[in-house]
Amino acid sequence: MQLTRRDAILMGVGATFMTALPLHVSAAGEDAIAAFTGGADVGQGDIKLTAPEIAENGNTVPIEVSSETATEIMVLALGNPTPAVATFKYGPLSASRTASTRIRLAGTQDVVAIAKLEDGSFVQATSTVKVTIGGCGG
Amino acid sequence: MADGVKPRVKVPKTASAGEKIVIKTLISHKMESGQRKDGDGNLIPRSIINRFTCDFNGENVVDVVLEPAISTNPYLEFEAVVPESGEFKFTWYDDDGSVYEETKEIAVE
């Protein structure tokens, strides 16, 4: 994708906002995280979230989560009316702690994956997905 | 049972013991989020697949909680290991109480 000067300015403005404001988590998002972690601290580490930088349509956005040692991974879309997306629990016959699915995003926002690791600790990864509004009823 | 619900599963027919195999699943379902309104402005009630499980010979591979933010026609991809020949069982749980099941045989060579 080629950027115009205008796009670049807009993205610059967006980036300024992003750095100026901490990750905005709604009350519902906080509740969902607390229910999953039991209030434990959430660090960085063994969790990867792959999502497109720009989604062509917010109705169907492919994402993938992966970890080496997660027992459970919860995915949240913090800008959705209800932030919960899915929770994956891995059983004894899972070959890897990965999963792919397709999700709905109500607009440009942060998608978060929080993993509960085998040692009981929690880690998270965040990815900002820009949701485009097309010109032709897209 | 919601109309036109049809599960699809892709599993290799054979594998070697302990090999990592990719499983893809998809079920045709509207996944009505409970956020939309009809033409008269009334909220359309939520109606989704809220849970999916995959087991092999009675042992769990993955157990997933699905929320309304999962797209129409829910798609899930994950990886499994099979210690011996046997049968995968896939189960989708609908809000309306319906349960959709699909099974696939796999031979370990």
Add this chain to the structure above:
Amino acid sequence: MKRLTATLTIGLVAATLATADPVDDTLVLNGETEIVTRTEAPEAVADVFDEVISGWHFRGDETREMQADDFDNPGMIFVEQAEDVWNTAEGSVGKSCADCHGASEEMAGVRPVYPKWNEEAGEVRTLEMQINDCRETRMGAEKWKYSGGDMINMTALLASVSRGMPVNVAIDGPAQSTWEQGEELYYTRFGQFELSCANCHEDNNGNMIRADHLSQGQINGFPVYRLKNTKLNSAHGRFKGCVRDTRAETFAPGSPEFIALELYVGSRGNGLGVEGPSVRN
């Protein structure tokens, strides 16, 4: 004030135009079948384009990938549903599609030549019209709604068995007058925005209209599974949406206007591989 608004709107549209080349990529279906998605311009558009390009090249990475695998392509759910219908007897004659035609794969080669002149009926027929003719006269069954679910699923099945075969609609002979009518429509400006098909898809393909990457408006990928409405969309449904977007009273799916337009637009993509059901945004 009205004029000012109109001027502003045009200004905004102009300001949003940005060029983005179609993506350089190759569509290989299920890791096996390579589909022709760019080819030398056919006769109908030889003096307009050097090359005709499928809408697939104008979509993002994730969307293109989704179409390349039959399991990942959600449009294939509807192909499977139509396959069940194909094999089910219906109507007073008690016959299924399969009773006359055999397996659905036997229909390979049908999609690429439609719309097509029907000598007996003395008209150009779309695939939908031919399906309904089969239902009425050979099965004794009710006609399907032109753009209804059953119909669109069946056209997806018929397209799917022809995937990779080059679109090859005939534009000469008895079909010529219908084709010319379609051409006329293609270049006619409609609606408050006074836009013709050509304004977007001929003059501005490759440009961005807001966040949307304008394609050549080829229909070799129809029916299309759109991520937007998560269902299959027919070519006539898309035509209707396009005309509506110009703020015009639109024609109906199955109308003589859209039948002529389908023949004409189809011919602008002669040589491109059939892709239906394709995946678009």
